[in-house]
Amino acid sequence: MxxxxxxxxxxxxxxxxxxxxxxxxxxxxxxxxxxxxxxxxxxxxxxxxxxxxxxxxxxxxxxxxxxxxxxxxxxxxxxxxxxxxxxxxxxxxxxSNPVQWDPSAAEKLSRILARPEFRPPAPPSNWDLWWRALGRSIQAILDRLFAFTGSHPSSIQVFLWVLLIGSSGFLVYLLMRSWRHEQRTGPLSPGRLPELSLNSGAWVAAAHSARRQGDIARSIQCCYWAGVTHLQAAGTLPPHFAHTPREYLRLLSGKHELRAALGVLCTRLEHCWYARATPDDQDLASCLVALKELGCSVD
Structure with missing residues (x-):
């Protein structure tokens, strides 16, 4: 053994x-x-x-x-x-034994690298290039500004005062603009308007009355309701006031002449009533012409 x-x-x-x-x-x-x-x-x-x-x-x-x-x-x-x-x-x-090579490894790797997260970034668009150029320009301006203030210490105080005064002035401008906007012609009080049951002639009379009082915005609104009530009396529009001006226009899609005249009234109403722009006599005159085109007497 x-x-x-x-x-x-x-x-x-x-x-x-x-x-x-x-x-x-x-x-x-x-x-x-x-x-x-x-x-x-x-x-x-x-x-x-x-x-x-x-x-x-x-x-x-x-x-x-x-x-x-x-x-x-x-x-x-x-x-x-x-x-x-x-x-x-x-x-x-x-x-240390050699690893067995998978013949499909190259194909699997190609599929993995073809996924969106592994794709190279797309080249910048023209919009991206424009923003980059704008950023470089702003940076260059700031660099020159800071270089100048660094070499002239007293200019820093001047720059800060200018910035403070400019910011204050801009704030005052915004406040004044907001105040003036609120002082413009606002929505008419429902108590000042004639009853919606009035006919087109009563609305025209109310428009002339508002014009004599210098309230052109109210006069234009009365012209709009005169046109609507006239079309309602003719059976062209439904006999109620549940529609907006643009909805009334869509109801006249097949009547081009009537739609064009009512469109003038709607535009002037939106201009002075919703946009709060100050109307003038020319706006009122165009409304009266539109009423005539609808067949409504404006005398």
Whole structure:
């Protein structure tokens, strides 16, 4: 039995000769050496080669057998260190085995890179280039301004005062504009208007009365209602006041002449009533002409 053990060890030593081995084969040999060390079988360290030679597709590597020889020559019963070294070498050789190449890997990679998140950014549009040029121009102006104020310290105070006065003036302008806008002709009070049940003649009379009082906006509104009530009396429009001016116009889509005349009244009403613009005598005159075109008496 002892002879067979010696023969097995000699064969193992022969397998561990300096001839080049594959990583997987050498890893198996290292694990067999770890088992030999663990069992404590007698073996002549001089039969080991100076180094194990292992080859890979890229290069040829040499691993020294000195640690194993030193342990076997020492006769130590503590095999933990040398077994850990052998196991570490075997694991490293296992990790060095070539990875199997997937023939479809290139196609998969191409599909991944074709996704929107991996596409290169699109070139800037003309709008983007314009904004960049504007930003560079503003930056250049600010750079020159700050360079000038840096070289002239007193100019900083002048600049701040100008900025303060300009901001205050702009704020006052906005307040005055808002105040003047509120002072313009606002919505007419319902109590000042004639009853909606009046006919077109009563609306025309109300328009002339408002004109004599200098209230052109109210006169234009009365002209609009005179035109609406006249068309309602003729059966052209429905006999109620639930529609807006533009809805009344859409109801006259097939009657171009009537639609054009009522369109003038709607436009003048919106101009002075909703946009709060100040009307003049010419606006009122155009409304009276539109009433005549609708067949309504304006005398």
């Amino acid at each position: 002892r002879a067979w053990s010696q023969l097995w060890l000699l064969l193992l030593a022969a397998a561990a000769s300096p001839a080049q081995q594959r990583p997987a084969d050498l890893a198996a040999d290292l694990r067999r050496w770890s088992a030999v060390v663990e069992e404590g079988k007698p073996f002549d360290p001089n039969l080991l080669p100076e180094a194990w030679s292992v080859g890979s597709p890229d290069a040829l590597y040499s691993i020294s057998t000195a640690p194993l020889k030193a342990h076997l020559q020492s006769g130590s019963k503590d095999h933990r260190a040398v077994r850990a070294w052998l196991e570490l070498l075997a694991a490293s050789l296992d990790d």
